[in-house]
Amino acid sequence: MSKVSCEIIKDMLPLYYDGVCSDDSKRMVEEHLSKCNACKIELEKIQDDIHIPEKTIMKNRKDSNVLKNISTSWNRLRLKSFIKGGLISTLLIASIILIYVGLFKWDIKSVSTDVAVISDISETEDGYIIFYSEINDGYRLSRLKYDMDREGNFYVIPLRTIIKEEAQPPYGLEKFYNFIDIKDQELLRGKEVKTIYYGTPKDKILIWQKGMELPKTSEEVKKQFGLN
Structure with missing residues (x-):
């Protein structure tokens, strides 16, 4: 090769x-x-x-x-x-x-009765208890809570937010006439209303109790509620 x-x-x-x-x-x-x-x-x-x-x-x-x-x-x-x-x-x-x-929207704080004045308490012929309430600390009320215990104690509880707001005219719940229809509340709650308080069970002002004689409601006040 x-x-x-x-x-x-x-x-x-x-x-x-x-x-x-x-x-x-x-x-x-x-x-x-x-x-x-x-x-x-x-x-x-x-x-x-x-x-x-x-x-x-x-x-x-x-x-x-x-x-x-x-x-x-x-x-x-x-x-x-x-x-x-x-x-x-x-x-x-x-x-x-x-x-x-x-803090600003939840109405959970009750108002002390030290700054509350209840006056002009009266009763209509139909059994309405009418009263004038005034909160004089200068701060706004958010709402009123209505409650009743087993003993027949009825409470009108003023509530406001934790962070208080100044009340501005025209005033609402801070200065106004309010009424409680006893018969209606008894029918609604299924028990007898024996007393009415403004405030809480631990801090309250007596408005009315069963057997108490109250002045008759004036025509002017009844007119505000359309009761005349």
């Missing part, structure tokens, strides 16, 4: 490495490699060029998985932080709203 040049062998080395050359070509390449170190080095380069990318691919896959895991963990932490932040913000806003309502 005539001597084959290194250039031809180098061209055939990739085919030889992949095992796709003919048997004759294989024997020719191997015979040349047994005598030529330069071509052996070229074959080794081909082997390294092929193996190195495989190692790189594996490393890249590993690095990619690590980055993917880091990204997944980060996204989970971000989601948890977002949910936690949302819950905290919601609770904070709800707390602020509740505090605001409790």
